[in-house]
Amino acid sequence: MDVLTVDEVRPFLTAFASLSPPSRVRLRLLEVPGAEGAGKSPAEPWESRLREEFISRFGPPLLPLPASLSTSRLFLALQLAPLYMHEGIRQAAIDLFTSQAFILGVCLSVMVYFSAWLAPEPIFSKAFAAALTFRLALVAGVLEIGQLALACLRLYRESEASTTRQELEAAARRFAYSMSGTYLRVLVTVATLGVARFIPQVPEAGIWRLLPSVSPDGLAVARSVTHLQMVADGSLIVSGVTASGATCSALAWCASASASGGSSPLSTRYGSPHTRQNPAHNEAIEKELAAREAAGHTDLRKNKAQTSAEGSRLFDQNPASKPRFRRPDVSSVRPDGTRHNTNYVSDPKDLQRELEAFEAMKRADPGAIHELYMPDGRLLQRYVPAGVHYPSSGT
Incomplete structure (x- = not known):
């Protein structure tokens, strides 16, 4: 939205x-x-x-x-x-x-x-279409x-x-x-x-x-793409481009005709990378969404504006500061119909801001489960509304 x-x-x-x-x-x-x-x-x-x-x-x-x-x-x-x-x-x-x-x-x-x-596996062989697809995917x-x-x-x-x-x-x-x-x-x-x-x-x-910002190197490389294929798992296979870490890290997987190496790719099964500067944060989000999908959750959302279990947009009615809405790192609807939102503290220096965001999300949707975790997986805060069953984790 x-x-x-x-x-x-x-x-x-x-x-x-x-x-x-x-x-x-x-x-x-x-x-x-x-x-x-x-x-x-x-x-x-x-x-x-x-x-x-x-x-x-x-x-x-x-x-x-x-x-x-x-x-x-x-x-x-x-x-x-x-x-x-x-x-x-x-x-x-x-x-x-x-x-x-x-x-x-x-x-x-x-x-x-x-x-x-x-x-099932679209192929873009026209150079312009392949390059534009690559840039849009970034x-x-x-x-x-x-x-x-x-x-x-x-x-x-x-x-x-x-x-x-x-x-x-x-x-x-x-x-x-x-x-x-x-x-x-x-x-x-x-x-x-x-x-x-x-x-x-x-x-x-x-x-x-x-469009959201992307590094100049990524755009420069994208202009040289000559062939692009999207395979069934959501990955892109790119040829006719000299790949760099800045571009490959933005895709689930990248192969090129003349690859020059690069960093580990970021998973994008559930959406574009949450951040390219903190791969561990993005991978934690993707792993959690995969686990929820396997558990039967629906409406899987990655870094999207907060919504209710019915999909309605939610706003903080009493915001202490802007913004009036939040973007949970992970959001889904459990089989019992309860919305489940989770955030991860990407940097300990931002802890106070993340705690404020946690409280804002609770105010916006007191009927949902809300969680906040440290980067190492330690639970900081959890809110479970009355009448909703949540398995004890021992924390």
């Missing part, structure tokens, strides 16, 4: 303004999605230009492209989706999706790029990109199958509910870089400012 503001997307709004005719969103939404002619009209020149550029960079589409994407059901569903997105990203999304050129970029992203993630995580791809494919299938306005709205709503600030950042990046030749000022204005 990360936040994305209008200020962050303003460079993209300016860049896309000249690529398509003025938006006719209100009129277009009155069209009947089940109409026989949906997507069959010839593409307008501006659309054809962007389509050709996108395909030249990413490779041929894996899903059939209609004659015109700008009159397709997918396009109409994407126009509706921002209205249902959560408050932290809704206004930024609404502003972005008023641009027909941007929506077209998202449509192409769904049908050309994200569809490639649907294979900053967003393999799991997140895969989940976004699944959400995109579901939107495509449901919108294409819709025959009424109500069915189209339902598809748009489900897609919007699955969207977070991180997912929207990835969507913006793929859609924009696919047509970057027509908006050369955008990368300088801040494409990478929209």
Whole structure:
């Protein structure tokens, strides 16, 4: 549920303004999605230009492209989706999706790029697509990109199958509910870089400012990737790149055509690395999540905003200091329906801050189990709500 503001997307709004005719969103939404002619009209020149550029960079589409994407059901569903997105990203999304050129970029992203993630072990052989995938994996995580791809494919299938306005709205709503600030950042990046030749000022204005930071070395190496494959366990196999510790440590496993060594890889089965500076912290989180999954826990979350057992976002109603919400290192829902949150003190110098965070998490969700551990595994604090069974650990 990360936040994305209008200020962050303003460079993209300016860049896309000249690529398509003025938006006719209100009129277009009155069209009947089940109409026989949906997507069959010839593409307008501006659309054809962007389509050709996108395909030249990413490779041929894996899903059939209609004659015109700008009159397709997918396009109409994407126009509706921002209205249902959560408050932290809704206004930024609404502003972005008023641009027909941007929506077209998202449509192409769904049908050309994200569809490639649907294979059991997707392969990116086009150099640009492989390099971008590698860069996104460094900053967003393999799991997140895969989940976004699944959400995109579901939107495509449901919108294409819709025959009424109500069915189209339902598809748009489900897609919007699955969207977070991180997912929207990835969507913006793929859609924009696919047509970057027509908006050369955008990368300088801040494409990478929209994503979490990554070391300059990591980005430099990512530009030389020529082939990338994601295997079933969530690892990436990369070739055509000289790997360094800064890049390999951000992936579950990295193999290169001319590897120059590097540090031990960080596990990313449950999400992107919590921190690259403290591998032990990240591995403790991954190990705990694996144990909970084996014990039948659901809604496994790694360093995500605190939520209730039902998945609702939670805030500290009486914060002693900012922020108003916390991100548990490990969070899951036990088989009995109780939320279980755990944090690890990454540095003993931060103990007071971690204790304050522990109390804030308790205030936000007194119905959940909360734990705080030292790096060596010693239990510092544990809170178990009344009526909830928790096995005695002897500590």
